[in-house]
Amino acid sequence: MGTKASAAASRRRSITVDGLAHKYPVPNACRIGNLIVSGAIHGVDRETRTMPEDLPSQCAHVFANMKAIVEAAGGSAEDIIKMTIYLRDRDNRGPVNAEWVRMFPDPETRPARHSQPLLVEGPSLVQCDFMAVIGRVD
Numbered sequence: 001m002g003t004k005a006s007a008a009a010s011r012r013r014s015i016t017v018d019g020l021a022h023k024y025p026v027p028n029a030c031r032i033g034n035l036i037v038s039g040a041i042h043g044v045d046r047e048t049r050t051m052p053e054d055l056p057s058q059c060a061h062v063f064a065n066m067k068a069i070v071e072a073a074g075g076s077a078e079d080i081i082k083m084t085i086y087l088r089d090r091d092n093r094g095p096v097n098a099e100w101v102r103m104f105p106d107p108e109t110r111p112a113r114h115s116q117p118l119l120v121e122g123p124s125l126v127q128c129d130f131m132a133v134i135g136r137v138d
Contacts (some may be wrong), residue, residue: 016074019046020065028069036073036132040086041065043126051123058126058128070132077103079132080111086118086127089119096126 014027015036021028022039029038032042043058044051046065053056067077085096093115105112118127 013073015069017065017068017072019049020044020069029073031073032084036070036075036079036130036134038066038069038129038131041128041130042113044126050124053123055092056098057127058124059095059099062102062126062128066128066130070130072132073130073132073134075134078109079131079134081133082112082114082131084129085113085115087115088118088125090115090117113136 011032013031015029015031016027020041025038028041029036031037041062042051042065044065045057045061052061066080066083070077070080071125082095085093087093087096096115100110100113120122120127
């Protein structure tokens with residue numbers, strides 16, 4: 001059992017992006033082979049490390065932060081296959097949709113997406129997580 005656990009651990013690579021590191025010892029994402037899975041991505045401004053108060057600004061930062069994380073893992077936004085959006089107000093998807101179309105303009109190649117209620121305290125109005133596959137697997 002120890003050998004298999006060691007082999008799996010050696011394949012796994014933690015991804016942490018400057019300005020987005022969690023205050024806990026948790027990476028922004030993890031990669032094994034060509035699969036990337038993120039943790040929660042917040043709408044924080046990486047430069048100032050502050051959270052804007054408005055939803056459109058937080059959405060812009062969520063998408064920019066997601067892009068920075070997937071790129072740090074060796075991929076691109078084109079490799080994202082699934083995104084889950086967590087919204088404080090699920091009826092206010094306009095700012096999310098604006099960033100969605102900006103990042104994924106071709107309706108024929110957009111990743112899957114699902115929305116969930118954001119049930120956390122604090123200033124976050126939106127968060128996301130994603131899965132990405134780098135390279136061809138077919």
